[in-house]
Amino acid sequence: EPEVTQTPSHQVTQMGQEVILRCVPISNHLYFYWYRQILGQKVEFLVSFYNNEISEKSEIFDDQFSVERPDGSNFTLKIRSTKLEDSAMYFCATTLGSYGYTFGSGTRLTVV
Amino acid sequence: DAKTTQPTSMDCAEGRAANLPCNHSTISGNEYVYWYRQIHSQGPQYIIHGLKNNETNEMASLIITEDRKSSTLILPHATLRDTAVYYCIVRALYDKFYFGSGTKLNVKP
Numbered sequence: 471e472p473e474v475t476q477t478p479s480h481q482v483t484q485m486g487q488e489v490i491l492r493c494v495p496i497s498n499h500l501y502f503y504w505y506r507q508i509l510g511q512k513v514e515f516l517v518s519f520y521n522n523e524i525s526e527k528s529e530i531f532d533d534q535f536s537v538e539r540p541d542g543s544n545f546t547l548k549i550r551s552t553k554l555e556d557s558a559m560y561f562c563a564t565t566l567g568s569y570g571y572t573f574g575s576g577t578r579l580t581v582v
Numbered sequence: 583d584a585k586t587t588q589p590t591s592m593d594c595a596e597g598r599a600a601n602l603p604c605n606h607s608t609i610s611g612n613e614y615v616y617w618y619r620q621i622h623s624q625g626p627q628y629i630i631h632g633l634k635n636n637e638t639n640e641m642a643s644l645i646i647t648e649d650r651k652s653s654t655l656i657l658p659h660a661t662l663r664d665t666a667v668y669y670c671i672v673r674a675l676y677d678k679f680y681f682g683s684g685t686k687l688n689v690k691p
Contacts, residue, residue, distance in 0.1 A: 474625075503678065513626060513669075513681035526678065561625045563679075570616060571679060573625030 472496040476562050476574035483581055486551050491577045493545040493562030502545045503563040503571065504537065506530070513561070519545065552581045585609065586670045591686040594664075600657040602685050604670030607651040612674045615646060617655045618681075619666040626669065626681070629655065660689045 475494040483489050504516040517527040519537055536548045557580050563571035587605040594600040616631040630644045637644045643656040667684040
């Protein structure tokens, strides 16, 4: 069964550093998403991406965040200057279009 | 905000059917009912979805009431590996998924 692959599985970074989280979507999927889950809290929507541009973003997705598909295959989430409160699980999700998402196994980001 | 209401937690004996209810009284005509689950801190896993007819796949069955205001996810023979948080989500096609708090299902030996 096709999978969404996320790397790294765990990232530890110092406050103020930049991090890039990577996702390899299922090959024929067209819509891409990032979600995050702070420990013990709900899964929260961050951003959706289609046709090489952001289609929707949440209040969480401020100027510190950016997304791109640098090479047409990977889908990345960049956090420019990490804060302690950015510590969370980050999930990439992709879909062909109208039906359900396939989620990756996540990247655990720890900001120290 | 979540448009669904689910119990916070439920217990089920291993080997028995687990019936997880969900209320979605404000569902719109173009919205589907989806079920996902999350085991530990893994990525949410798709289980099943439906519009108005009952649906069944290899994982579960979905029963939607005729007025579509509520639904039930049925895991026919729960195992310990089915212990997870189960999310009921209503969503129109192409909309994003909004995750509420879900139901924590505890399958006990």
